[in-house]
Amino acid sequence: MTFTETVRLSYVLATPEVTGAGVTAYRAPLERSFRRLADLGYDGAELMMKRPAENSVEEVLRLCDRHGLVVPVLCTGEVYGEDGLSFIDPDESVRVAARERMKEFITFAAPLKAAVNIGRLRGRFCPEVPESVARYWAEDAFREAADHAGDLGVTIVLEPIAPTIHDFITTTAAGVETVRRIGHPHFQLMLDVAHIAHAGEVPAEAVRCAGKHLKHVHITEPDRGAPGTGDFDFARLVAELKAVGYDGFLSAELSQQPDQETAVEQTARVMLPLMKGDER
Numbered sequence: 186m187t188f189t190e191t192v193r194l195s196y197v198l199a200t201p202e203v204t205g206a207g208v209t210a211y212r213a214p215l216e217r218s219f220r221r222l223a224d225l226g227y228d229g230a231e232l233m234m235k236r237p238a239e240n241s242v243e244e245v246l247r248l249c250d251r252h253g254l255v256v257p258v259l260c261t262g263e264v265y266g267e268d269g270l271s272f273i274d275p276d277e278s279v280r281v282a283a284r285e286r287m288k289e290f291i292t293f294a295a296p297l298k299a300a301v302n303i304g305r306l307r308g309r310f311c312p313e314v315p316e317s318v319a320r321y322w323a324e325d326a327f328r329e330a331a332d333h334a335g336d337l338g339v340t341i342v343l344e345p346i347a348p349t350i351h352d353f354i355t356t357t358a359a360g361v362e363t364v365r366r367i368g369h370p371h372f373q374l375m376l377d378v379a380h381i382a383h384a385g386e387v388p389a390e391a392v393r394c395a396g397k398h399l400k401h402v403h404i405t406e407p408d409r410g411a412p413g414t415g416d417f418d419f420a421r422l423v424a425e426l427k428a429v430g431y432d433g434f435l436s437a438e439l440s441q442q443p444d445q446e447t448a449v450e451q452t453a454r455v456m457l458p459l460m461k462g463d464e465r
Contacts, residue, residue, distance in 0.1 A: 271307060292337065302375055343372065382407035401436065402433065
């Protein structure tokens with residue numbers, strides 16, 4: 186099987202309960218969003234969710250079947266961004282709520298055969314909690330999530346977040362180290378082009394560092410613009426992913442500038458020829 190037969194393109198869509206300003210996802214009723222992606226030639230729709238219980242997995246499955254799309258990943262960032270839940274909050278009730286919300290995501294993901302990401306949901310360090318304690322809480326939550334995910338055939342994908350934005354698991358190497366320490370087959374790694382760039386990493390080296398643990402990739406220009414609006418070398422990224430045998434999705438998480446219709450069209454126009462091996 187060739188690289189172009191296995192690596193597919195998806196775009197991040199927000200589900201209706203995600204309401205924050207500046208969300209890095211396409212927003213429209215899901216029927217229209219899925220139809221839009223299918224019409225443009227996308228293969229998948231990554232879902233940025235906040236409260237899975239407020240959505241219908243049966244409806245998402247119906248949309249996937251109708252439009253020939255796959256949901257590769259459920260993105261949990263707005264659980265932290267909008268609801269303020271995290272695995273290392275000093276308030277125990279918040280930590281418990283974060284773990285329970287993660288279980289809801291995993292349960293929702295199972296019939297979709299989707300993975301679930303952990304990015305901002307892991308939380309940020311705070312002065313009142315020693316870093317060693319916060320790391321213990323986080324890794325205990327990671328293990329619990331991985332165990333629950335494994336029972337349901339779901340994979341958790343940990344996302345390193347650049348030190349310009351976050352303070353915990355900020356590089357690819359730190360992500361790999363964490364994945365190896367957790368040591369669970371259902372706990373793996375994802376990368377995001379913007380975080381790679383802002384961490385000062387060389388994309389090719391980050392991809393090689395992630396290696397066999399790499400299960401998902403967010404594509405974007407470093408400023409969260411659509412591919413082709415900046416100088417990032419997406420052709421080189423595709424080639425490096427091919428070299429390590431990556432067979433997942435390239436999923437666009439963008440700022441939706443100048444507007445979401447332009448961004449989703451631009452991404453398809455730039456990325457689909459690269460993924461088909463036609464750079465003309």
